[in-house]
Amino acid sequence: MTVPRRYNVRVGMWRSPALAEQCVREALGILVLFASAWAGAAEPTEEWRTHLAWQLALDRAGFSGGILDAQVGPKGRLAIREFQRARGLPATGGFDAKTAEALGVDPEKAVGTYTVQPADLAQLGPLPKTWPEKAKLSRLAYPTLDELLAEKFHCSRALLARLNPGKEVAQLKAGESLQVPAVAEAPPIARAEALDVNLAEKVIRARGKGGEVVGLFHCSIAADKERLPSGQATVVVISENPAYTFDPKMWPEVKDVAQKLTIPPGPRNPVGLCWIGLSLPGYGMHGTPMPEMIGKTGSHGCFRLTNWDALRLAKMVRVGTPVRFAGAPAAKPEAAAQRERH
Numbered sequence: 001m002t003v004p005r006r007y008n009v010r011v012g013m014w015r016s017p018a019l020a021e022q023c024v025r026e027a028l029g030i031l032v033l034f035a036s037a038w039a040g041a042a043e044p045t046e047e048w049r050t051h052l053a054w055q056l057a058l059d060r061a062g063f064s065g066g067i068l069d070a071q072v073g074p075k076g077r078l079a080i081r082e083f084q085r086a087r088g089l090p091a092t093g094g095f096d097a098k099t100a101e102a103l104g105v106d107p108e109k110a111v112g113t114y115t116v117q118p119a120d121l122a123q124l125g126p127l128p129k130t131w132p133e134k135a136k137l138s139r140l141a142y143p144t145l146d147e148l149l150a151e152k153f154h155c156s157r158a159l160l161a162r163l164n165p166g167k168e169v170a171q172l173k174a175g176e177s178l179q180v181p182a183v184a185e186a187p188p189i190a191r192a193e194a195l196d197v198n199l200a201e202k203v204i205r206a207r208g209k210g211g212e213v214v215g216l217f218h219c220s221i222a223a224d225k226e227r228l229p230s231g232q233a234t235v236v237v238i239s240e241n242p243a244y245t246f247d248p249k250m251w252p253e254v255k256d257v258a259q260k261l262t263i264p265p266g267p268r269n270p271v272g273l274c275w276i277g278l279s280l281p282g283y284g285m286h287g288t289p290m291p292e293m294i295g296k297t298g299s300h301g302c303f304r305l306t307n308w309d310a311l312r313l314a315k316m317v318r319v320g321t322p323v324r325f326a327g328a329p330a331a332k333p334e335a336a337a338q339r340e341r342h
Helices: 017-039 045-063 074-086 096-101 118-122 131-135 145-152 157-163 307-316 334-341
Strands: 110-114 177-179 196-200 203-207 213-218 231-238 244-246 262-263 274-278 284-287 320-324
Touching: 017 284, 045 096, 045 196, 074 096, 096 157, 110 203, 131 262, 145 157, 145 177, 177 244, 203 307, 213 307, 213 334, 274 307, 284 307
Parallel strands: 196 320
Antiparallel strands: 110 177, 196 203, 203 213, 231 274, 231 320, 244 262, 274 284
């Protein structure tokens, strides 16, 4: 099959970031349509609810298993193992009774009902495709209601479609209700005395005073291995709802911008809703305008998290918190590397 030119890109280093975002949104929209069609044909199974309940419990505990999609995969199994180690349980990564009790897993309470609020609709707005157009706005809002609700409930848009067969979530009005993952308010957040970034696993481990893991966060890392940091750094700034300075020198693939631009804050800002700046110039941990792509695409060098994970991590650290980098991603087979180069 011939790949359309706009998709013919190196992973994480798109020729046109704006076009990349458009392509990803189109692809995710197709997945939503498939999920909606599937949902109309079958009710959620007991296994489905069990997986969602485990993901919810891990999310509440601060051990991210990835975006909620009712499918516990490798990210979820890693989160379970880390939680088990932290609680002195056998680190199997499995759905055992003692771990379920410690996490408070409850499949019967995995799904709840939410009523769309006027305040939700007030957070929607246009999302221009080019950097100059984005710079003209005062805020980069959610472009659609289903994106807003998916982020509010830490899940994929496809999961919302699956939970609400026959409903067009993006078209709901204030006062209308839908089924959502029962995301609960997190308990008091532990203080992180240090952060360990494992580049091979693409995870950030927050460690407590005794070195124990008190939080686990999945992230995207630099697509270019030469931009992967090593050694140590420290947190130097923590900023919620930041603006972003677009410097064309840092984006060589962008050809139509010649000067720096200030990109307004908002959930679809390039660094999302939170920026945790590091002592390495130009490096930080931050949110993202596309949470469903965490760990699937590469960055220009920073560490991208979902907005909700970035905000949670920001509450765990302080200026001066040490950050350690370890582990290098495994070299890709030549065939895969060749595909990325073209």
